[in-house]
Amino acid sequence: MVQTHLEAPRLEGTAVIRNEPVQARSAARLTALLDAAAHVVHEIGYERLTTAMVADRAGASIGTVYRYFPDRIAVLQSLAARNAERTSGLALAEVSNPAHQHWVGALSAAFQHVVVAFRDEPGFASLRYGDTIDLRPSTGTPAMQAFADALFDALVARFGVDGSDAARTAFASAVVASDALCARAFRQEPAGDERFLEAGRTATVALLAPFWGTPAL
Secondary structure (H helix, E strand, C coil), X not given: CCCCCCCCCCCCCCCCCCCXXXXXXXXXXXXXXXXXXXXXXXXXXXXXXXXXXXXXXXXXXXXXXXXXXXXXXXXXXXXXHHHHHHHHHHHHHHHCCCCCCCHHXXXXXHHHHHHHHHHHCCCHXXXXXXXXXXXXXXXXXXXXXXXXXXXXXXXXXXXXXXXXHHHHHHHHHHXXXXXXXXXXXXXXXXXXXXHHHXXXXXXXXXXXXHHHCCCCC
């Protein structure tokens, strides 16, 4: 098997932070602000979040919030970037796990990290990639596409499967379908409706099997 060094993609256009923290105290303060925003989003949705709510939840002044973020959209974009990068990093690392001898097992385990984030990460269900809150004209690759491309490239490198444009399109389609089915699974079930999660797994294999085959039984 080819061993690859995998790194979560930086998601262009999703994070707008005024002051990049360079000291531990500043980094901790930024983390606290984003954690507070995540809990507010989890409770009332991202549409109603305000910078005042973030400050109040974090026990900080409104000036502290504006030290890092110019407005509420920047808060949301930065939270989305953190959600996506955390999950992307875990999913990409899973591809390197030597326990996976076939792409099906590796991809299933990688997507399980997404399922866990839906279940356990406040705000993830609403802002996992941030595409829906990027109000500016698109200037780069959408976050979900960046995630799909990175995961596709990692699987091709690890397992030597078809890396053609047609296979990449099928993979991107599988990611979009799986994301939508995950969202549906967690709409009313905090633990996730297994019927929709399984449908996502089935759809992914069906889309990719013509290009990558399936494991022998």
